[in-house]
Amino acid sequence: KAGVTQTPRYLIKTRGQQVTLSCSPISGHRSVSWYQQTPGQGLQFLFEYFSETQRNKGNFPGRFSGRQFSNSRSEMNVSTLELGDSALYLCASSLGAKEDEQYFGPGTRLTVT
Amino acid sequence: AQSVTQLDSQVPVFEEAPVELRCNYSSSVSVYLFWYVQYPNQGLQLLLKYLSGSTLVKGINGFEAEFNKSQTSFHLRKPSVHISDTAEYFCAVSERGQAGTALIFGKGTTLSVSS
Numbered sequence: 229k230a231g232v233t234q235t236p237r238y239l240i241k242t243r244g245q246q247v248t249l250s251c252s253p254i255s256g257h258r259s260v261s262w263y264q265q266t267p268g269q270g271l272q273f274l275f276e277y278f279s280e281t282q283r284n285k286g287n288f289p290g291r292f293s294g295r296q297f298s299n300s301r302s303e304m305n306v307s308t309l310e311l312g313d314s315a316l317y318l319c320a321s322s323l324g325a326k327e328d329e330q331y332f333g334p335g336t337r338l339t340v341t
Numbered sequence: 342a343q344s345v346t347q348l349d350s351q352v353p354v355f356e357e358a359p360v361e362l363r364c365n366y367s368s369s370v371s372v373y374l375f376w377y378v379q380y381p382n383q384g385l386q387l388l389l390k391y392l393s394g395s396t397l398v399k400g401i402n403g404f405e406a407e408f409n410k411s412q413t414s415f416h417l418r419k420p421s422v423h424i425s426d427t428a429e430y431f432c433a434v435s436e437r438g439q440a441g442t443a444l445i446f447g448k449g450t451t452l453s454v455s456s
Contacts, residue, residue: 232384259442271431271446284441318384326373326435326442327392332384 232321232333240339246307249336253300253321260302265316277302278324314340343368345432347447362417362450364432374415375433427454
């Protein structure tokens with residue numbers, strides 16, 4: 229079956245702009261989680277959506293938001309971009325139980341200049 | 342609050358040698374434990390997980406890990422590594438009583454296998 233896809237794969241934005249990243253989960257998966265990966269902070273949990281509802285949220289400012297559609301596809305939005313938002317953004321999908329394997333996409337590399 | 346410490350940021354080894362990547366976690370409640378691998382320019386792939394039961398867990402690609410509750414550790418081992426095992430390895434925990442599937446990751450260990 230097709231894996232988790234993320235678009236775009238690479239993105240360059242200017243400080244102050246906003247950006248939207250997209251994640252298409254594996255068919256049948258209802259949970260989508262987002263993570264930020266940076267060399268300094270490592271992998272940090274942003275938020276999780278399950279059946280169109282945000283189920284959990286990490287410690288990120290309100291500039292980071294997301295949503296999930298009825299087909300389980302998810303988008304993540306970052307407003308008023310800062311240089312420190314440059315990172316690899318990964319999404320992961322699963323059936324939704326904590327014990328279930330999470331399948332990660334290849335990520336979107338965001339560079340803020 | 343949970344935290345995960347991967348004790349070695351880089352581990353260089355020769356091909357066919359054994360390797361152990363160390364992971365300690367801190368949590369006041371029961372957790373699930375995971376090891377993921379990340380190859381260059383790719384997402385993460387699950388190697389193995391501990392949910393309950395036997396403390397020795399076997400995963401893909403010949404890796405195994407042992408859960409030690411008293412030492413709050415979950416070290417990853419492989420008896421004989423290959424060049425293709427060169428990658429970044431992440432230990433992660435998930436708190437059992439908390440809703441959702443959020444994972445807390447360690448900072449990662451870079452495994453470099455040379456011939």
